[in-house]
Amino acid sequence: PDPHKPPVVFHWLPIIGSTIYYGIDPYKFFSECREKYGDCFTFYLLGSPTTVFLGSKGNEFILNGKLRDLNAEEIYGPLTKPVFGKGVVYDCPNSKLMDQKRLLGPGLNGAALKSYVPMFVKEVEDFISSSPIFKPETGICDITTVMAEITTYTAAGSLQGKEIRDRLDAEVSLLYRHLDDGFAPINFVLPWIPIPRNIRRDRAQKAMAKLYLEVIQQRRTKSRSSDEQDDMLDILMKSSYRDGNQIPDEEIANLMIAMLMGGQHNTSSTGSWIVLRLAHDPALIEKLYQEQCDVLGPSLPPLTYDHLQSLTLHNNIIKETLRLHTPIHSVLRKVKTPMPVPETSWVVPPSHTLLAAPSFLGRTPENFPDPMKWDPHRWDDPTAGLVPAPIEAKDDKETIDYGFGAVSLKSIKSPYLPFGGGRHRCVAEKYAYTQLGAILATMVRLLQWEQVDMTKEVPPTDYSSMFSRPMHPAEVKWRHRK
Numbered sequence: 001p002d003p004h005k006p007p008v009v010f011h012w013l014p015i016i017g018s019t020i021y022y023g024i025d026p027y028k029f030f031s032e033c034r035e036k037y038g039d040c041f042t043f044y045l046l047g048s049p050t051t052v053f054l055g056s057k058g059n060e061f062i063l064n065g066k067l068r069d070l071n072a073e074e075i076y077g078p079l080t081k082p083v084f085g086k087g088v089v090y091d092c093p094n095s096k097l098m099d100q101k102r103l104l105g106p107g108l109n110g111a112a113l114k115s116y117v118p119m120f121v122k123e124v125e126d127f128i129s130s131s132p133i134f135k136p137e138t139g140i141c142d143i144t145t146v147m148a149e150i151t152t153y154t155a156a157g158s159l160q161g162k163e164i165r166d167r168l169d170a171e172v173s174l175l176y177r178h179l180d181d182g183f184a185p186i187n188f189v190l191p192w193i194p195i196p197r198n199i200r201r202d203r204a205q206k207a208m209a210k211l212y213l214e215v216i217q218q219r220r221t222k223s224r225s226s227d228e229q230d231d232m233l234d235i236l237m238k239s240s241y242r243d244g245n246q247i248p249d250e251e252i253a254n255l256m257i258a259m260l261m262g263g264q265h266n267t268s269s270t271g272s273w274i275v276l277r278l279a280h281d282p283a284l285i286e287k288l289y290q291e292q293c294d295v296l297g298p299s300l301p302p303l304t305y306d307h308l309q310s311l312t313l314h315n316n317i318i319k320e321t322l323r324l325h326t327p328i329h330s331v332l333r334k335v336k337t338p339m340p341v342p343e344t345s346w347v348v349p350p351s352h353t354l355l356a357a358p359s360f361l362g363r364t365p366e367n368f369p370d371p372m373k374w375d376p377h378r379w380d381d382p383t384a385g386l387v388p389a390p391i392e393a394k395d396d397k398e399t400i401d402y403g404f405g406a407v408s409l410k411s412i413k414s415p416y417l418p419f420g421g422g423r424h425r426c427v428a429e430k431y432a433y434t435q436l437g438a439i440l441a442t443m444v445r446l447l448q449w450e451q452v453d454m455t456k457e458v459p460p461t462d463y464s465s466m467f468s469r470p471m472h473p474a475e476v477k478w479r480h481r482k
């Protein structure tokens with residue numbers, strides 16, 4: 001083995017290398033490799049030498065890597081450009097992405113976010129009162145299907161705006177499905193193959209973008225009643241890039257599609273896992289109902305953003321679910337300049353892809369006692385998930401601003417990073433918590449549920465799609481709360 005490179009994971013097959021092992025269960029694969037090779041090792045992912053660097057040193061090395069050394073858009077661009085469209089996210093220089101993240105901020109935080117909560121609640125109430133699935137008094141449903149619909153309606157009913165929401169039942173959901181079918185790991189390597197799925201994806205992207213352009217035109221002509229809170233579309237229509245130019249309408253449309261895609265997969269996967277984990281321990285559902293009665297009063301008034309901030313058990317359930325069920329398990333970067341691995345004689349060459357798995361630390365006993373136990377109460381301990389900081393930790397206050405707000409430097413050392421870190425850190429964390437919190441609180445008010453077979457374990461994880469999710473079918477037995 002080459003003393004100047006990280007060790008290569010033994011594999012039988014050329015090209016395929018360890019792809020299948022990794023694809024079936026990344027954490028199991030990483031854990032076995034870590035036993036043999038330590039935190040930094042190289043494996044072959046569909047022919048590409050992929051260097052994994054686990055632990056907080058690896059997270060720092062990759063998530064806080066310098067722009068001249070590491071590149072995200074080279075890896076993600078081919079996959080996301082056909083789905084999101086031109087000129088946004090990974091189809092533009094990183095500086096433009098940082099500017100786009102800055103401009104998205106106000107639509108994902110503050111007054112806009114607060115205004116979404118009644119919309120989230122209404123969408124869940126309408127879904128449960130009108131969907132044929134919930135017509136009877138009790139029944140069995142596939143929670144991944146239900147959560148996908150609830151997530152789409154709550155995202156459309158808030159972030160996407162009224163016009164898109166109103167067209168959701170008919171054309172938009174079909175377009176969304178065609179777009180989504182094009183969002184598959186195979187498109188990391190072969191995004192251009194003209195298979196029907198990709199041709200439909202390209203057609204759907206154009207049709208979706210056209211829809212947004214029509215809505216933008218409509219809004220430009222008819223001035224909206226001023227008392228309504230601006231939604232994301234309003235905010236982007238009023239926004240300008242750092243260079244003073246307004247965001248072109250096409251880029252506004254494509255950013256809205258990116259938000260829809262990103263939000264959809266992360267929230268529906270996490271929402272499904274929350275329901276499945278609670279079905280395995282239904283007493284917790286009653287605890288959640290009790291928490292709402294205690295905190296909001298037995299009359300259970302209409303839910304507000306401020307209410308959600310005080311529902312501690314609800315938030316700890318989301319937090320604990322994200323620890324074991326982080327939708328994105330691997331963060332990938334292209335190496336652009338040879339990168340020496342600190343405290344070793346190794347240099348990662350530009351032919352390699354770097355892979356960080358921030359949630360690997362969420363499964364290590366040194367960071368979380370009994371790590372594979374899903375226990376929301378572990379977060380009642382104020383020291384849970386904190387890195388044992390040396391006394392003289394001076395960089396506590398130090399932050400860095402990549403262009404969309406201050407990100408703390410120390411936070412990258414945390415063993416709990418479900419929203420990533422550094423310049424590519426998620427800007428929609430608060431939106432995600434608010435959407436999930438509103439969905440969970442409303443479902444708890446309307447339904448009770450448990451596993452079809454209470455002796456079973458929680459379903460296994462399907463790591464093979466773009467976002468890890470429960471293996472299909474994931475069924476729960478539910479009934480309307482009296």
Ligand SMILES: N#Cc1ccc(COc2ccc(/C=C/c3ccc(C(F)(F)[C@](O)(Cn4cnnn4)c4ccc(F)cc4F)nc3)cc2)cc1
Pocket residue numbers: 019020022023024076080089185258259261262263266328329330331332426463464465466467
């Ligand atoms: N055999 C086999 C075999 C081997 C391996 C595998 C599977 O291996 C892998 C490896 C890596 C990955 C990475 C996932 C990945 C990355 C980027 C994105 C994204 F860009 F899309 C996103 O970050 C998503 N996001 C962020 N926050 N919210 N959404 C985003 C950004 C901004 C935006 F506006 C909208 C967005 F939605 N999405 C997903 C997934 C699977 C299967 C089978």
